[in-house]
Every structure is written in C-alpha cells, then in structure tokens.
Amino acid sequence: xxxxxxxxxxxxxxxxxxxxxxxxxxxxxxxxxxxxxxxxxxxxxxxxxxxxxxxxxxxxxxxxxxxxxxxxxxxxxxxxxxxxxxxxxxxxxxxxxxxxxxxxxxxxxxxxxxxxxxxxxxxxxxxxxxxxxxxxxxxxxxxxxxxxxxxxxxxxxxxxxxxxxxxxxxxxxxxxxxxxxxxxxxxxxxxxxxxxxxxxxxxxxxxxxxxxxxxxxxxxxxxxxxxxxxxxxxxxxxxxxxxxxxxxxxxxxxxx
Numbered sequence: 305x306x307x308x309x310x311x312x313x314x315x316x317x318x319x320x321x322x323x324x325x326x327x328x329x330x331x332x333x334x335x336x337x338x339x340x341x342x343x344x345x346x347x348x349x350x351x352x353x354x355x356x357x358x359x360x361x362x363x364x365x366x367x368x369x370x371x372x373x374x375x376x377x378x379x380x381x382x383x384x385x386x387x388x389x390x391x392x393x394x395x396x397x398x399x400x401x402x403x404x405x406x407x408x409x410x411x412x413x414x415x416x417x418x419x420x421x422x423x424x425x426x427x428x429x430x431x432x433x434x435x436x437x438x439x440x441x442x443x444x445x446x447x448x449x450x451x452x453x454x455x456x457x458x459x460x461x462x463x464x465x466x467x468x469x470x471x472x473x474x475x476x477x478x479x480x481x482x483x484x485x486x487x488x489x490x491x492x493x494x495x496x497x498x499x500x501x502x503x504x505x506x507x508x509x510x511x512x513x514x515x516x517x518x519x520x521x522x523x524x525x526x527x528x529x530x531x532x533x534x535x536x537x538x539x540x541x542x543x544x545x546x547x548x549x550x551x552x553x554x555x556x557x558x559x560x
Contacts, residue, residue, distance in 0.1 A: 353554030395420030
C-alpha cells in the first residue's frame, strides 16, 4: 500500500486555483462587470458586511424607519465632529418626514434605500422587490437629484433573489459587522462598549436614528474612534466599487 503525503503549500495552491476558477465562472455568466461574489456554501449570495482595508477607515450608518425625535441631535453631533455618514431610509418614513430627508441631504450625508414598506424582503417576489426599491428610489432622487446606489434589507433579511434583484437595479447591498443593538435600550455604556470592542478597519456600524440614547452614546463613540485614529466615511466611500469578491463572512475584498 502506498501512502501519499500532501504538503500544506500544495493544498493552498489548489484552493487558490479553485478561487480563480470561481471568479472566472462568475464573470462569464453575465454578472455585472467588476462585481464578484464567491459562491461557495451552496451558492449563497452575500451583501457587504465589512471591507478589507489596511487603512483605519470605517463607516457608520443609521437606519430610519420609525420616528425622527433624535435626528436633529444626531445631525448636530455629526456636524460637531465633521463626520459624514449614511442614512438608510424607508419610503413611508420619507412620506412622513420629508423635510428631515432634505435636512440630512443638505448637511452632506449619504442616503441609502431601506425599502418602501419595511417588509421581510426574502418573502417577496422579484417584482415586489423591484417595487419596494424603485418606489423609494424615486422619493430619494426627488430630493437628492441622483439615484441611490446602496440598499440595506430591512431586518437584515435577504436571500439570493433579494441580492441579485438589487444588483440588477444598480445597488450594492449593505449589511454590517458591528451591530450596536441600540434599539434594545440597554443604556449608554453597553452600546459604547459593544461598538468599541468590535470595530476594526473596514467595519460598517449599525445605529438607528430613533434609538433612545443615541444623543448620549454617539459623541462618546465618535470621540474615542477619532482618538484611536479612525477615519469615518459614508458607506459608499468605504466599499470597493469594482474588481472585488465577497468572502463567506461577508467581507468585501479586492481581486487586484
């Protein structure tokens, strides 16, 4: 009986070849040029959870679906730190707080699409998904003058159909790798500790515009992140726009 020993370096070479083949297949099957998702794990498509970067650069984002009580304070705090962020807005929120959307845009923040009715997107048909995105896109464009390019599925709920439909409409689907859990109203310190312990280069942080303690924890988090050397940018300035793949954790990486 012969026994064959396989070196680790050889295994790595085989895995690299498999990756390159996967990338090649994605390109040749008609996906949007420059956009590659690694489709291992039962061909599951993933949104962008975080971005591979050597820079101490992160993005923070606010989801807005219910209420606007604390939004003016958020905007004033962000101005005080000269920080620009991304607000993901729901269509029915825009209908109720259209003037707040105008103010968010006027202050230089990015607007992302968070659906029209805040449904579980994975349960919708392709046509229903398109309607959710297109209806809110029109509302956003009416104020900003441009089409949104970022989409965050409500509840973080998605499947291949959701990601692929959004991509066909020109969107980068965005999740997060740092969930503040601010909506649970645990208080200021739990949110501060949770965010600061989890943030890393390329992180996307999730906050909510109407979280009870947001005006208290936001300045603390911004102050500490900036002192630690992080640059905070809108999501579209963090993500890679072309020639990338998304690994099994949702981390976006360049293929250059």
